[in-house]
Amino acid sequence: MNLQLDRLSPTPLVQQLTDQLQAWIEHQRLRPGARLPSIRALARTHQVSPSCVIEAYDRLVASGWLEARHGTGFFVAERKPGLEAADAEHWGEALVGSWRQFREGHDELLKLGCGWLPNAWRAAEELAQAIRQVSRGNPADLFDYSPPLGLSSLRQQLHKRLARLDIAAGAERILTTQGASHGLDLLVRTLLRSGDTVLVENPGYYNLYNLLRAHQVRMLPVPRTVHGPDLQALEKLLAEHRPRCLFINSLYHNPTGTSLTPKAAYRLLELARERDVRIIEDDIYADFQEGPATRLATLDSEQRVIYLGSFSKTLSSSLRVGYLVADEDLIARLAELKMVSGIGNSRFAEQVVAQMLANGSYRKSVQRLRVRLGQHMAKLLGQLEGYGWQVFCEPYGGMFVWARVPGRDFASLERLALEHAVLLTPGSAFDVQGAASDWLRINVAYGQDQRAQAFLQHAGRPSAA
Template sequence: MDLGIDRQALVPVVQQIVSAVVQWIRKSGASPGTRLPSIRQLALDNLLSQSSVIEAFERMVAQGLLVSKQGAGFRVAQPPVSLESHWYEGAELGWGAYVDGPLGELKLGCGWLPDAWRESDDICYAIREISRTDTAGLFDYSTPLGLPVLREQLFKRLTQMKVDTHLDCILTTHGASHAQDLLIRTLLKAGDTVVVETPGYANLYRQLERHGVKLLEVPRVVGGPDIPVLETLLQSHRPKCLFINCLYHNPTGTSLCRMVAERLLQLACSEDFLIVEEDVYGDLQHASCTRLSALPHEGRVIYISSFSKTLSSALRVGYLSASAAIVTQMAALKTLTGIGTSRFAEAVVATLLANGTYRKWVQRLRKRLNTQMAATLQVLEDEEWEVFAVPAGGMFVWARPVVGDRSRLQACARQLGVLLSPGALFSPKGEHSDWLRINVAYAADQRALALFRAMGPARSTSTILKTTKM
């Protein structure tokens, strides 16, 4: 079995082994019980250490792809009778698809980090500390505004970011989506009008539509919302809010420039609307940046963020900063609809913030993402893909192949086991677009690289696929 290991690639050898074996199982149609070559033979044939092969096989056992028995080697696992579906933030078939893949499809366009990038030791330490020192965190409800010790840490963070706020203006939530939902139900009613960016965050569109709110679309350009288009919309409509993603925009990866930010705040005051600034990727910043909430805004900006993208999606800890009057209304709604947020999860995050662990983790994450961003942009340039803008950081690139053959792209992605997040998912009306959201944290995988090559100019998909077969 030729694994096609590339020792110059950024992808770790162990992950390359896993990907190659997964491709072999998929393409060969190996039935459950099929025995794989011995670890010794596989290592010998591919000039690998046996320890690397063992680690790769053990990962696949943990994922339920292989089984092992003493003296019987490793075999293809029997798929479970009922596969557990996994949430995927954007997939080919539509927003919010649940993926049933036992063979580990590559989620090239997803909005979070790969499991292999996570660092669980620090979270486990914080959990043990909470269990040992704060038993109330295991059993009690949290307070209406959120755990005080966490809100104190958030106040310090926001102050360092030059966001003018107070403790009674900070509310914790079950992630950023929960914060948006509470805001929509507090500030808006059916028939109200708001402005949203396009492309933009699909879940926000769905939330607003579910509450009967009318959406006005303003194109996202390199420096932020298209100001001339926005000004034209404001001449004909009286929107209540503008929803915006300032830093490392989802999905384009662009960031707000100072000139656009200042004009937005001028318009918010003169046209009397609020700006909801989502900043869930803001902790990935490594250079100077512009946040609306950090500029003088006369109470016009509501700030939303969370730790789901950087720390843990499972903890579901988010927060917002708004006027005390808005926060009071939202806290009442939060208590009415869910009693409160998780005191335990908030205590874990507060511990990681207080002891400096989160700050150090984000520093390492920024460095790794920056390296991978540069590598991904280089590959896309080599394969002559079009890039909407070169991001200053974050995890997203908005790109499309020069060869605009959607059916060919989808067919190639399916054969390689790559799940896409096409542009239509980031449009309020689901309008077709050739653009794709690419998460650079997944882009070094051999399957992603094969897809980029296959969609390069004058390339044959079948030829590319043959070169990736073992």
Template sequence: MDLGIDRQALVPVVQQIVSAVAEWIRSNGVSPGTRLPSIRQLALDNLLSQSNVVEALERLVAQGLLASSKGSGFVVAPPPVFYEPPWHEGAEREWGAFTDSPLGELKLGCGWLPDDWRESDDLSYAIREVSRTDTAGLFNYSTPLGLPALREQLLKRLNQIQVSSNLECILTTHGASHAQDLLIRTLLKAGDTVVVETPGYGNLYRQLAFHGVRRLEVPRTGCGPDIPALEALLQRHRPKCLFTSSLYHNPTGSSLSRDVAERLLALACCNDFLIIEEDVYGDLQHASCTRLAAMAHADRVIYVSSFSKTLSSALRVGYLSAGASLIAQLTHLKTLTGIGTSRFAEAVVATLLANGTYRKWAQRLRKRLNAQMVATLQVLEDEEWQVFTVPAGGMFLWARPRLGDPSRMQACARRLGVLLTPGALFNPAGEPSDWLRINVAYAGDERALALFRAMGPARSTSTILKTTST
């Protein structure tokens, strides 16, 4: 068995063995019970130490791909009896049905990057570096506010985007959703009223509903919240908070304009409410932009961001910046409910920020996403899909076919192996919608292109039906 070991690669030899054996099993459809060559043979054939081979095979046993018994060597393990489907946004509504979905569907509407877009070598290096130099990070809690080394890097980043803060006003969290949960618990109580954008982030709607918070809806436009609609709401209600996203809004891809931002801040001051500004896609910025937290706001704006979408959802590292008194309350709640965040994960992110790796990765990611955004917009224009707005960047488009029939589109998507994220997920009341969130990082796949073409006006109804029933 030729494992193709590259001794010049940054990936450790043991991990290369693990990956090579796993790929051999998958690509060749190796049957359960098939015996692998002996440890000695694998080592001789690939000029490896037997200890490296043993460690790699034991890892594969731990992963469930191999099985071993004393004196019998290693064999391909049978598949697990129970399959737990991967999570996706909206999965909790259809968890039972999703277990029967075919594996390998294209998640065209998901909120993260494809695995093959990730650059694991740099992340692996940072993990090894932290493991080698910061053994405390492997065993100890982080500090209440978060790892000081990470908060120092975050302060530099905030200064670069003109967001005024200091070390005592930055709190790390388990991603943006954790930050929002802490804010909801601290600032609001059951029966309180807040303003949310529609369409908007479905998980925020569910968090607010769970805590009994009343949600007032303001439409999202191509420039931010609809100001006349918001003014009309404020004449009748006194909300405590407004939740918004300034850059590359989820799901529409729209960004805040300067005049809308100025009006939002004026309304917040006059009507005494806070603005919680989420900026989890802000690192995809490649042009001039407007952030509320970067403007004079008299502590009316709470800034929330995360590395889960751009770097790794497995690390779960987010943060928020707010006034010192609010940070003190949030820190107390964070410690009370979860003791603290992961010192190890925060040290990994701090390392990537300090050595410039993350900045370079974000630059490459922006370039790749921008190219795919242009290509996807061209395809949708050719097929006469309606696009909510042309984003200045980011990864999302909010679009629908002009001959929109949601049931027909779902049937066509299932036939082509495409998993759609329903528009109802982005409505506070869960109302049906023919709008779709499209993640452009997945839109170049042939299955996505086939769906765009199948729902274009040039295709007759009979053609579409034939496509979905074949």
């Protein structure tokens, strides 16, 4: 195979590689089942990165030219794509980077590194029923804009829910958003200017980094420990810089699965008060915890904490419903921006969520999720230990385990994962600077799939071996 890659062309290398591989498969009239060069071999012979080859193979799998077989590599597909498949590819996504997992019909690879639950775990019947009920109810829910703060029926339910978490928030302090990311965007646009400095946890949520970067906000990383943010580092950063706010995941932190301890929470609030820093607490995993947990918004007595929640992780990412809690003045400014920048949320989606909160079907479904996640978490932690993986902490709930195999870098893990048809998210994605990392975020809900098991076992270093 002799591919001509033009490094000066405006066409990205990945696309050149994909196009030429496809042409090569066509022209060589390769028989179905023929094996393609390994990722490493192709990367070496054409002086491109392995991830460039992975992406190209991946696109050819998506468009039907190749097949990935568990643990053995990439092969010419049994049935080459006809016009219909080519057309489908044309209409599909061809995105690189962190949005790769958002592609439609990308189910050839197991999303072991992804940040959401499998659809099979979700409350399909209950959600579909709520949707049908709303479709037969008030026509306003089918047609009207939602009011600026969000539908009052939903905000009433959110108020009750927050009260159960011991967060005192009246209606005037609750604003619905299109998921927590939208809430973060509204906050960043309202509170921060280009050049401002903020504190973020490291490792942390990559889309928050992307957002802050897009706003040209300077991020100072605070290392995340098993107890919460590293308080010594935090104190030093607060003294040396004048950050405007701190972004934090208190419970079941993404990606480490750690939770804030009461002691750390108390000290954190003390420091924030001393330096007059606002805290933005992203609590989208709240419902994965039954009963009390340590939350800054619960402890806060001076409206210093802005609190974000979402139904994307526990109910549906498709509905785009989340919310935030802040002081009344800020809520008014955020509501104005929400309307100016998109005339608000989907009233239909808000009513569906309100209905499921009111009739108890949401509560029951997250109860089921908690039990299932707990079982999978316990099982996976045992297996990881047996396979020779090291975990950052043993989370007591939630979706994520942060783990590594000492001595194995990401490139080697990714190669192995692809051979087992497993898609990872690189640890570097969760680093503010994008620094290389051998840590992986493992989504426990996918951990018992045989592809995951094969990968985890092969990648590990059994101490008993």
